[in-house]
Amino acid sequence: METEAKHTERDRPFAPEAGDEGERSRSARLSGPSGSRISLRTAGLISVACTVFVLLLSQFVVQPFQIPSRSMEPTLEVGDRVLVNKLAYRFGSGPERGDVIVFDGTGSFVREGVTENPVSAAVREGFATFGLAEPAETDFVKRVVGVGGDRVVCCDKGGRVEVNGVPVDERYLHPDGTASEVPFDIVVPEGALWVMGDHRTNSRDSRDHLGEPGGGMVPVDKVIGRADWIGWPVGRWTSLDSTDAFGGVPQVARTPGGGHG
Incomplete structure (x- = not known):
């Protein structure tokens, strides 16, 4: 030219x-x-x-994830594209209370053996890589409420969740709901997580799988990453800052063999 x-x-x-x-x-x-x-x-x-x-x-660093339901309102809305940090737990650190995580629910929220048509799965995965399609039915986004060793109870006299005996002020909850309409009292096994949606009356989470194998616990090795940012739509660009709701929760004493003292 x-x-x-x-x-x-x-x-x-x-x-x-x-x-x-x-x-x-x-x-x-x-x-x-x-x-x-x-x-x-x-x-x-x-x-x-x-x-x-x-x-x-997308495979190794940051993956877009389209929010398919109202279970995490008001933190996340239907159609939001969150950017999932896949390096957040790669270097020795693990999920912490309050983290918003994306995980594979196979074996915990979804029974083993559920498969998708290979062709439609490949097409969906290709679009999902760019945040243009909803995630697989086995992928979920929830907030970590309990980590290994924690005792999580609901609810106290004030209607709040207690973790290790301390009531949690969950200011991120949907204003139309409560901490939980389902009572529970569980101890999270080591290497597992207890997760719940922010819109408790509109979320299928660990509470819904209490009577199933695994008791609603999500294995840590099934965590895909931590949702750190809302990347789309433009009007909702923001980082998902960590919450101080669990700041007063004490750590559970553990014996050298991994048990609890």
Whole structure:
């Protein structure tokens, strides 16, 4: 394109002869498609490189996750795209009380053996990688309320959840609901989590699986990552800051063998 522009400037003062004009036209016809092929090939390579980069980023670093239900209102709304930090728990740290996590519920919230049509699963996963489709039915987003060793009870006289004997002021809860309409008193096993939605009357969470194998606990190794940001829509761009609701909850004393003292 630069060469063609220079030729145009250079030839402007002259009136070309008919033969020269025809020659230039033939030359343009020959070089035009070649230039187009180069441009298309370059664009194709750039597109492939960008796609590979996004796929790798989504697989190992940050993955968009589309919120499919009202279970986490008002923190997260239907249609929000959260960015899930997959490195949050990769270097020795684990989920903490108050974290909003995305996890694979197979074996805890969804029975083993539930499968999706391979073709539709591949298409959905491809779109979900870019946050353009709802997640798999086995993927969930909830808030961590209890970690390994915690005793979680609901509810106290004030209608609050207690963790290790301390009532939790869950200011993030949906104003139309309560801490829980379902009473429970559980101890979270080591390597597991007790999770609940912020909209308790509209959330199927650990409480709904109390009588099932695993007792509603989510294995830590099933956690995909921590939801750290709302990336879409633009009007809801924000970080999901950690909550201080569990600041007064004491840690449970553990013996060297992993038991409780």
